[in-house]
Amino acid sequence: MPHSAPSSSHNYPVTHIGETASLGQVEPPALPLDELVPRELAGKRIVLGLSGGIACYKSAELCRLLVKAGASVHVVMTEAATQFISTITMQALSGNPVYLSQWDARDANNMPHINLGRDTDAILIAPCSADFLAQLVQGRADELLSLMCLARPIGRTPLLIAPAMNREMWAHPATQRNLQQAENDGAHILGVGQGEQACGETGDGRMLEPDEILHDLISFFTPNVLAGHHMLVTAGPTFEAIDPVRGITNRSSGKMGFAIARAAQEAGAKVTLISGPVALETPRNVQRINVQSAQQMLDAAQEHITSANILVATAAVADWRPATTATEKIKKNPQEAVPALHFVENPDILATLAQSPRAQSGQLYCVGFAAESQNLVEFATAKRVRKGVPLLVGNIGPSTFGQDDNVLVLFDEHGHHTLPRASKRTLAKQLIREIAQRL
Template sequence: MTPLSGKHIVLGLSGGVACYKAAELVRLLGKAGCTVQVVMTEAAEHFITATTLQALSGRAVYTSQWDAREPNAMAHINLSRDAHAIVIAPCSADFIARLAQGRCDELLSLLCVARPLQRVPLLLAPAMNREMWLHPATQRNLAQVVADGAVSLGVGCGSQACGETGDGRMLEPAEIVEELQAFFSPRLLAGEQVLITAGPTFEAIDPVRGITNRSSGKMGFALARAAREAGAQVTLVAGPVALATPRGVQRLDVESAQDMLGAVEQCVPHASVFIATAAVADWRPAAVAAHKIKKDGTGQLPQLGFIENPDILATVAASRRAQEGALYCVGFAAESENLLEHARAKRQRKGVPLLVGNIGPATFGQDDNALLLVDEAGVQELPRASKHALARQLVAELARRLGAARAGLPREDMP
């Protein structure tokens, strides 16, 4: 289940080369649990065929307000009434102008104006040349459309089909789906400032070698995305991982445990929730060699001394804001055995209200996981599922615990 499960989306295509992305968008929306009804302008038909979109959506594509398939000849009414949302992607400068003026001279703009305003939201993914995007008329028209109740998803920046580079690219299909997931998610963490650490740390031995672990960062990144979907302002402090930053999340990249602690300490004064998902190295080399340590042919190993890294979670949990209840701390434990025993001990040792345990070797690098939630009242299992699904479950649990903690209730009395 995702926030889009069971949703019916009317996907409108206006004219623009970004229409080619609509095929992937339809596929991803279907994968997220949506049904998709495609409506195209005449200009859009110059860039992608209705046959392609019909094959991917499983529904006949509408292109004309005079479509004879509708018994009452009111496609603009019928198509808008069953929709949970109308998404225009790509939304051209011309189509934005049509919406701003309330023009109804073809099917797509007609159904946008005819939609029930209070029940069917209109979301726009603009796509155009950078100069067209920056033109005062475009910005003025978009501001008017937003003032009239539409939601602009924004634009991407990069190379454009015309050969120029800048703002105006349509968001990638996966980014649009992320925005829709967030749009339809309950705002369980609205007003919260969530700080999350994710991934491994890398402790240098010399300029080319170091000590790290197998953490992929996927669980922490999934939590960042789920917290943002739930309405939180999210800052993600990430160790060295090859993962895309979730939409709307501020990301700080670090390498070592000391780097991560420094970044966390800068962000803690503004955070209301701290989730320590990162697999931080417990030790680091006492000294880093200035140059690569070479074999000398003797068979003797280099002498490496180690010192203990700072305990980031314990440091934050002992801070004044955490002790006064202004900062709710959640720890993670990646174990290889005796998960419950070690998770309980770690929660007590770190002094945090909630500890989330998992079996590291069974989840590192994987797209799924199983979690054990340990607090002072007991244990709760979240069975194996995708990390995105578990992240949403954990965010819901966190929201309940936050509400109870701020109301001074024990867990068994939580709503």
Template sequence: MSQRLDLAGRRIVLGLSGGIACYKAADLCRELVKAGATVQVVMTEAARAFITPVTMQALSGRAVFTDQWDARPDNNMAHIQLGRDADAILIAPASADFIAKLAQGRADELLSLTCLARPIERTPLLVAPAMNREMWAHPATQRNVAQIVADGATVLGPTAGEQACGEIGDGRMLEPVELRDALIAFFQPKRLAGKTLLVTAGPTFEAIDPVRGITNHSSGKMGFAIARAAAEAGAQVTLVAGPVHLPTPAGVRRINVQSAQQMFDAVLPLAPQHDVFVATAAVADWRPAHITTHKIKKEGGKAVPSFDLVENPDILAAVARLPEADRPWCVGFAAESHELLKHARQKLERKRVPLVVGNLGPATFGRDDNTLVLVDAHGHRELPSGDKLTLARALVAEVAARLPSQLDFGTPA
């Protein structure tokens, strides 16, 4: 599958101030370019002590700016032109000294000049701090960070971890992929701003004995993509995840469960606290009536074991039956093996939810792409096939457009 160009058409000024995290800026530049952005690098003198302009030019494909007296712009005013030509300025790494400059409005070299001269209303400033843990915790740094946020900057990170000085703590710059994704999220329409969204994702695991169990091929990728897309759209997101090994999307609260009963027990108390519930998880319909205390051994001559099964609680139906005041707007998922539209519509009517999203499970489990069909009380519509994050963003847009002032049973797709 070709790479998704989430930053296509975006013009980004990538500013580097002094710090060992400059080595990460090289990979960040590469990630932004791969995502489709046009990247113009601007470096301070201190940054050039850690990484060369030649390296950044090779990765960005553009000559690097380092001097406020650079005469390349027609008006000979690089500090003005750079900010006006950009869709955003990203400072990564942002040292304690550079954050202090931003807070105080100082502009004694090209990068700080560019930040000060940018049109605030249309050229946002994003800052990725990187410094020693003591520097980050110092009251002066915290005051400066609060000030640049009050002035309109967006601060990305930092995170905790091992630092170049050998210490461990807060102050470590986010990883390049995290910064790339944060920039992508920054540009996404905030269709769900102020909303809360609860998502289930992945399979469940129903134990037979301490070693074995009943599960399915769900990878959780679709549910995790929906959680990320909703967070990008401005929602506060809670993700209840079955046993999968996927990274938690940025800004998403994650609750890990194993069985269908555990997922039910996690979801039901949370549902009334959320505006939207998206039931993406492939929940096992049945579980063994009894779990064997010890591993069932294979022994010669012994009969093949058999199991009595009991039905698991229906999570989506239970949420959809909540009193109106407590009931979120519900989206069900129907992963079918055949007759997709028929079974999706039956699920819509049986669960009494406003929207069911259908897909063919065997064709999508574990894959990065998918095909979705939206089924509601008025008909159905297929979303164009694509990677799961693109589809998740399209679904989030659909949900945002359909959210009623009070619960009803759907708007035409």
């Protein structure tokens, strides 16, 4: 019997697919813009600590992103931090009063250093200067932020550190010793970026960008259901050249595959992403390999699948390619007949990998995708059996290509069930949980 469809919190019609239904006959409504950005930190209380450094300008955007993700943000600043950004800015962005002093009398018990460290899900120091890092390691408590970090229950209130400093300060043995000691003491070090610095030099030591820190914070709170696993994801379209400037491709944007790669990485997996030509940023901490044609995608997949134990093939691979490719641009000539294209079949990447010895022996779990224009249940059910994969994910291609939301239907040996319309980011996280449960 088919699984029952999960309930949806959205007040939108959910298309439940029957054995003869065609999703192509019903165009589900698009989600409102505010629901395309999941509030992944909803219910989380974050204390955002700012120590002195020019990177405080990034903390304003970080605060905005945290609030947008649903977190309740409470800002604590050192006196040095106020030289770089105002308390008014951070209060306006967080929506909460900013704390500066351990003598702040606004708390009823006059103990903000205790209250802030107890009633929070995480303390995030961004930026963390070299000086403040040294204070943490030495256990100094001469102002509110360091006092709060020292007084926090280590086993209950995690401390995350986003360092920011000049490249020489970052490379100094004292700083590296302090980083190691802070980690030994239970802090989580988020690392640094590389590039131009305010002093005019270039190198390591820049604070990570706000979206990178947000990603790392979301990863921190995400259960590591894929820890120890290596996932290979194929994404986007393929491009089959006709001549040096023309080719055959499709409308796949790669958004679903990239969302799956990101969600898998956040869930603890090592992720390799093989992508056709798309204009998307590589998800953080994901290895990306760019390809053009179906044959190139297969070659890359066969090279990297040897170390992976999960394959998620979301790429919309061209079934055919031109039999020959012109070495120069084919020019239009009124005196000549319109050139005819002859096609040959491309290799079937999913079937090839699903029939490999590693997949047949159970060492490789394969998940396929089917983008149809009609009769999804009929075609996807047959495709899963034909490809020989335990799980196949179906959708209606014309209604999802290039969009930020989707409806997914999961097909396995027991039947099928629907993941209702949601952002591709949300669906990717749901699919990762489904895969983890099946491994």
